[in-house]
Amino acid sequence: MIQLYNVSKRYSRDSIAVNDLSLKIDKGEFVYVTGASGAGKTTFLRMLYVAERPTRGQILVAGQNITRIRSQHIPYLRRKIGVVFQDFKLLQSRSVYENVAFALEAQGKKRFEVSKKVYQALKEVGLEHRLQRKPQELSGGEQQRIAIARALVVDPLILLADEPSGNLDQGVTLEIMELFKRANARGTTVLLATHDYNLHERFPRRVITLDAGKLVGDQRPLGTVGPE
Amino acid sequence: MLEAVRYFFLRALRNMRQWPFLCSAAILTMAVSLATIATFFLIVVNIEQLASRWTQEIQVIAYLQRAPSAQELPTLINKMEQLEGVEKVAYVSPQAAMERFRERLGEDAALLQGVRPDLLPASFELGLVAEYRSQKGIEVIIEQLESLIAIDDLRYGQTWLERFNNFVSMLRFVGAFVGGFLLFATLFIVANTIRLTLYARRDELEIMALVGATMRFIKIPFMLEGAIQGFVGGLLSLLFLSASFSLIISKSLNAFWLTPADFDLLFLTAAQQLFLVLAGVVLGVLGSLSSLRRFVRI
Numbered sequence: 001m002i003q004l005y006n007v008s009k010r011y012s013r014d015s016i017a018v019n020d021l022s023l024k025i026d027k028g029e030f031v032y033v034t035g036a037s038g039a040g041k042t043t044f045l046r047m048l049y050v051a052e053r054p055t056r057g058q059i060l061v062a063g064q065n066i067t068r069i070r071s072q073h074i075p076y077l078r079r080k081i082g083v084v085f086q087d088f089k090l091l092q093s094r095s096v097y098e099n100v101a102f103a104l105e106a107q108g109k110k111r112f113e114v115s116k117k118v119y120q121a122l123k124e125v126g127l128e129h130r131l132q133r134k135p136q137e138l139s140g141g142e143q144q145r146i147a148i149a150r151a152l153v154v155d156p157l158i159l160l161a162d163e164p165s166g167n168l169d170q171g172v173t174l175e176i177m178e179l180f181k182r183a184n185a186r187g188t189t190v191l192l193a194t195h196d197y198n199l200h201e202r203f204p205r206r207v208i209t210l211d212a213g214k215l216v217g218d219q220r221p222l223g224t225v226g227p228e
Numbered sequence: 229m230l231e232a233v234r235y236f237f238l239r240a241l242r243n244m245r246q247w248p249f250l251c252s253a254a255i256l257t258m259a260v261s262l263a264t265i266a267t268f269f270l271i272v273v274n275i276e277q278l279a280s281r282w283t284q285e286i287q288v289i290a291y292l293q294r295a296p297s298a299q300e301l302p303t304l305i306n307k308m309e310q311l312e313g314v315e316k317v318a319y320v321s322p323q324a325a326m327e328r329f330r331e332r333l334g335e336d337a338a339l340l341q342g343v344r345p346d347l348l349p350a351s352f353e354l355g356l357v358a359e360y361r362s363q364k365g366i367e368v369i370i371e372q373l374e375s376l377i378a379i380d381d382l383r384y385g386q387t388w389l390e391r392f393n394n395f396v397s398m399l400r401f402v403g404a405f406v407g408g409f410l411l412f413a414t415l416f417i418v419a420n421t422i423r424l425t426l427y428a429r430r431d432e433l434e435i436m437a438l439v440g441a442t443m444r445f446i447k448i449p450f451m452l453e454g455a456i457q458g459f460v461g462g463l464l465s466l467l468f469l470s471a472s473f474s475l476i477i478s479k480s481l482n483a484f485w486l487t488p489a490d491f492d493l494l495f496l497t498a499a500q501q502l503f504l505v506l507a508g509v510v511l512g513v514l515g516s517l518s519s520l521r522r523f524v525r526i
Contacts, residue, residue: 049438072443079440089435093246106441110231150439 001027001158001189002048007057009043009213017043019213021057025191027157030184032200033193035210041193044210045160048191049081050074062157079107082151082159082188086166088143090135090150096122097131100150107154121153122146125179141172148179152188159183161192165199177203240452243429250425251457254515257421258461258508261414263468266496266504268410270473272403274494279396283361286385288354288369293378295322295350304377308352311372313360318353322346349380363389418511422454423519433523446524450516458512462505470495 002025009018018040025031033041046052047059050066058067062080069077090099100121104114122128125145127138135143144164151159161180165173177199184190192199200207209217244251296304301319308317320328325348330337360369366384373379426433436446473495496504 051438075437075440075442075445077440078438083438089431089438091432091435102435103439105235106436106439106445108232108445154439 001025001029001062002191003058003060005058007047007054007059009040009047009052010055016213018047018054018210021210021213021215023208023215023218025189027189028184028187030181030190030205031192032205032207033191033210034195034197034200034207035216036195038212039210040213041210042162043213045083045162045191045193048158048160049078049083075106079154080157082154082156084144084147084151084159084161084164086163088135088140088147090143090146092134092136095132095134096127096138096146099135099146100153103150103154117153118149121149124152124182125149139172141168141175144168144172144176145179148176152179152183156188158189158191161190163194164192165194165196170198173199174202236448236452239449240456243449243453244456247425247428250428251453254418254421254425254454254457254512255461255464258418258458258511259464259468261410261417261465262462262504262508262511263465265407265410265414266465266469268403268407269500270469270494270496272399272407275399276396277494279392279399280358282392283358286356286361286366286389288356288366288373289351289383290354290373290377290379291349291351291381291383293349293380295346296377307376308354308373311354311369311376313357313365313369314354315357316355318355320351320353322348322350325349325351363393414511415514418515419518422512422515423522426450426516426519426523430523433520437524443524447517447520450520451513454512454514454516455509456512458508458510458515459505460508461512462508465508466496466501466504 002023004021004023007018007021008016010016021040021044033044035041043052047054048061048066050069054067058065060066061077064077066077091102094102097118100118101114104117109117119128119131122131125148127142127145127149130138130142135146138146148164151161159180164180165176168176173196180190180192181203204221206220207217208215209219305317305319308314323345326340326343326345329348330340333339354369354373356365356369359365366389370382433446473493
């Protein structure tokens with residue numbers, strides 16, 4: 001599903017975010033991306049949805065070489081990828097429903113289809129009763145669940161999550177992990193950047209560790225080989 | 229297709245409703261800018277109009293060396309009427325000239341007692357076609373006139389005409405200069421106001437790009453919004469202009485005897501009014517487009 005060949009990303013002469021990274025993630029895998037702050041986790045994820053372009057190397061996503069993808073093709077790639085951020089990135093002036101519907105409307109989906117799918121997605125994250133609320137009226141955990149609903153409503157092939165529980169307490173984090181696991185069980189490839197080591201212990205999955213942009217560890221939980 | 233148009237339109241309207249302050253700031257900026265330009269345009273047009281009225285009174289008076297005989301006169305008038313640039317011809321005989329003089333003197337007409345009635349020279353007064361009421365046009369006419377008849381002297385307000393020509397060309401120059409400056413300032417202000425409104429909504433633009441919206445999908449509602457705001461701004465400026473025109477300007481100008489009694493100030497013609505509103509629409513769309521380029525990066 002995702003392949004990187006000798007990928008480097010350099011912002012300036014002496015600032016290198018990702019350094020000669022090569023790895024392969026199969027369809028349906030659940031992968032933690034870990035490392036200290038500044039290890040290159042965010043840059044790695046950003047390159048996958050082409051918010052950044054690599055300085056060197058090749059990246060393949062869903063069978064498509066996105067290294068030199070033309071900018072008019074980027075939207076179509078992003079429709080296959082759901083992204084979840086630490087700061088949620090919700091539109092505070094829009095209702096919960098509108099925030100989730102936005103992702104489908106952007107793809108030009110018909111109205112009846114939008115309302116049906118949005119309701120399903122919100123039900124999935126347990127917020128179908130908050131349709132008309134504004135995000136700021138909700139708790140951090142609820143806001144993150146809306147963001148997850150927005151990412152999942154389009155049935156993405158890949159779900160990228162950048163420190164999704166960074167601002168949330170332990171209980172909420174577990175709820176959110178549950179949502180990711182369910183998405184993964186339906187076949188979505190999940191990449192979760194985090195430095196919360198408790199998570200991998202509680203939900204053991206493949207762990208990719210970055211340090212100063214380099215791949216320094218790639219471990220699978222005992223007893224598993226390749227994708228589950 | 230219809231669904232998409234409806235969606236874009238609804239989103240543009242919803243955006244404006246969600247950001248009433250930004251939206252009214254953009255509309256007001258465009259209304260004030262357009263009204264300023266249109267007011268300036270009206271000032272220039274009216275001064276030109278007023279000036280061109282003065283030229284209506286321009287005529288060429290040719291004093292003749294000798295008065296033509298009664299037989300010569302009709303053919304002479306006929307020939308003069310055929311001249312290029314001549315609108316009408318009036319013959320003033322020495323007697324008629326004396327009569328005019330007498331009238332002007334009024335109570336002092338007694339002074340003329342005993343003066344020979346044919347003392348004054350005969351003359352032709354030529355009214356000019358509008359395009360010939362200029363230094364150049366008059367030169368053309370004089371040239372033709374001199375080949376037709378022996379002329380003693382010519383009067384056509386030479387120095388006045390020269391000054392008038394300078395005035396009109398200066399008016400046009402200043403008009404073009406200040407108008408161009410205003411237009412530039414308007415574009416700059418409108419583009420920046422719209423840029424501010426987009427800056428406030430950069431999160432929305434970012435998220436749209438993130439969830440896979442195409443450039444077209446992101447831009448169209450904003451351009452539509454710019455068009456609607458420009459349209460409303462254009463209408464507002466027109467409203468403001470016509471209200472201030474009918475309530476204040478024309479009355480006060482007339483009261484201050486700045487305009488001749490039978491002179492009606494010109495307002496924008498229907499086509500110009502339409503142009504003003506359309507200019508608002510174009511301004512809104514261009515303003516949005518130029519700012520979007522900065523904020524939308526996929």
